[in-house]
Amino acid sequence: MPSQEIGETIPANTPHAVSVTLPTWEATVGYEEGQDWVVSKMTSGYPRFFIHSVIQQLAKGIEAKYGRDGERCMIFPTYNVAKRCREFIKEKTSLDQVLVRVLQLSTRAPKDENEKSTVIETNIGVVFFPLSEFSLAKNYWQHSGEGISSRMGEYLLKELIEPQAATNPRGNMKAELQAKQIQSKSPSISISSSGTNALESDKESDTFIEQKYGRVLDLKFAPEAKVALRRRISGKADKSHNQEEEMEKARRGKNLSETDVYLYPTGMASIFNAHQALMKIFQPTPKISVMFGFPYVDTLNILKKFGPGVHFLGLGDDESLDELERDLADGKLDIMALFCECPSNPLLKTPDLPRIRKLADKYGFAVVIDETIGNFLNIHVLPYADIVASSLTKVFSGDSNVMGGSIIINPSSPFYPQLQKYFNEEYEDCFWAEDALYLERNSRDFADRSAKINETSLAALELLVNSPLISKVYYPSISESKKHYDAIKTSTGGYGGLMSFLFHDPADAVCFFNAVNIHKGPSLGTNFTLACPYAILAHYEELDEIAKWDIDRNLIRISVGLEDKDELIEVLQRSLDTAAAQHK
Structure with a gap:
């Protein structure tokens, strides 16, 4: 039965759960108002809004080892991401001067082939800042979606703060599972009180362990998992209507490749990096973007707080598109990109994508479509987009125990050569190995x-x-x-x-x-x-x-x-x- 206990993870007893129980209207209001009867019970939360307890523990350990008096820190998966956070703090701070510094830390490489299953070399960026600037650092964490995941935090805690335990937990878990597998192969047969054949039960246990844990525990398979994810995304996203197949081939010229798919730690990181890419392409003077339709909150925040700004057409209806076309024709608007959700969250409106595409081609702006709500099995948005962004945290995963996101660049986009060049030069794989393994497993069905x-x-x-x-x-x-x-x-x-x-x-x-x-x-x-x-x-x-x-x-x-x-x-x-x- 679904738990109705405030602050319990959803799913229950899931250390890396994506959701958290707010069982009543009053509890939701209490959470938003910071009321103690709710907040004190919140041991978990949505990862971009609630920093996981493991990550908090890691940050305290890093502050104790490397911090200066009065400093707090926030941890990111690469040095370059940390630098972006630093620039955001320095740009938005109300202080005349603020010291924000970035430290790069590394974990050790595997000693031998056997250790590749449990040890992975990685570099991280740590941003140190005065306590007064914590809210700004948290804003970057939330809006960009580029913070480390709780699984990565767990690994870093064991490697950087508790090195004596670095190789034990995974090894012990793997040994425990192997012991269960060996034990389940016992030839003795008995009948349980429910009448179930114990050997059949053991076989089911074997299958469960192999499917649920077997591949997930082995870090050396993470690169293969990421390839499988990119192929899964490109293969599904490339399906078109049967009746439009010939038109589609003629329009696009070539099929979508897995190399046109880029993985990110969250769906919001995908949108953030799509925006970053377009600002770089439109240098030296990036233009404002249009947000078409009322979106999920942080999409609008990204366009507002990073770069030259946003023109918000919140109703996202045909009349709004009429208004946009008039403003473009009259020269009142000169835009870099149009961002939209398909359909929108929470009103489930669908924009007129063919018309938007025609306007984009006529006036030279890019189209970024977030198809998370529709998902690429239900809708086919790629012909109308230059970039398709998705949150893989949602129905693609389903299990609510891992975050992830993706960007697809359209080979038929007029911006494709510039986008391809940008991602070839600038893309960093920030998607943590264990998260990729979990997501690959979750998304098979x-x-x-x-x-x-x-x-x-x-x-x-x-x-x-x-x-x-x-x-x-x-x-x-x-x-x-x-x-x-x-x-x-x-x-x-x-x-x-x-x-x-x-x-x-x-x-x-x-x-x-x-x-x-x-x-x-x-x-x-x-x-x-x-x-x-x-x-x-x-x-x-x-x-x-x-x-x-x-x-x-x-x-x-x-x-x-x-x-x-x-x-x-x-x-x-x-x-x-x-x-x-x-x-x-």
Whole structure:
């Protein structure tokens, strides 16, 4: 059963969980307001917003060994990333002068072939700054998505701060698993109290251990895992509508290659680095970008806080596109790029991508499409993009235990030669080895999971649309922009697992959310259904501002998972009934 305990990881007992339980509306508000009854219980959180306890411990150890009086530090996977953080702090600080320094640290290389399974040589960048500048460093960590992962922090802690334990934990875990495997091969057969043949049970244990842990523990396979991920992404993303196949071939000229795919530690790091690439390409005078449609919060923050700025068209509808075209034609706007989500989070609007592409070709700007919500099995956005960014943390992984992101550069883009040159020269592989191994394993059944989520979501949609308590449901198949979604929908694709909805009475929203017996916390695309009061969680300090873009403060967002369809519908119906009962 989903936990309703504040601060418990989602999934439960998962040390590197991506989500965390905020089980009630009041708890979500309490978290946003920093109330002690909530914050004191938060042992975990979404990794870009909540610095994992292992990373906090590592930072304290590094501060103790290398810091100066009054300094704090933040840890990044490369020296160059740390330098970007340093420049951000120095640019944004309110102090006349501030000392921000960067230290590079390295872990040891494997001694021999056997150690390559558990030891990996890596370099990191550590930014030291006065305590007064911690919030700025944290802003960079959150917005850029370039901080170290908790698994990397765990490894660095053992190598840099606790060297005596460097080779023991993984070795012990591997030995323990091998011992279980050996023990499970015992020829003795017995019948358990449930009537299960113990030998059959042991065989299942073997399979479980091999599939869940066998490859993940071996660091030397990380390069192969990354190749497999890039091939998986390029192969799926390159599928087009059958009816458009010939047109697609003629337009693109060549097939997408795995070398056009770049992996990042988070989805936000993908968007951040897409923006960085375009600013470099448009030197010496980068132009502003357009954010088309209301996006996830940090996409807009990246465009606002890094570079020359952003022109925000928050409604993201056809009228907004009319406005953009007029401003471009009249010379009121001269832009570097247009960023959009497809569909958008949380209102599930789909932009008119063919029209955007025509404007981009006419006026010479780049198009960056974040297709995380749709996912590249459901929609085919590459023909309309110069760069496709994705959060692999979501449905691509599903297990909610690893972060990841990707960039695809379109071989048919007019900017392709410049983008290819940029990434060949500037790209750094910051994706931690263990995270790549977990993500590769998680994503093997991506297609099957996506199909089931699509199917279950339609049943959930029908329930919500027909509830007399609910005033509006946001979902691509019932949106005013459905025609734009259908224009890019793949032949076997669906409409995804994310939907948002409003109640006629805000009190019903609170009652429903508090009563519903599903996981409740940040993130989406998980293998389990996950809900949150989206506006409260993501925009609590700007609820009046976001109302201008049709984001209601009482909006609930649900990401449908892999549960049995009938059971999920029953759970949702019970909570609707609970909300209805308070009117009697």
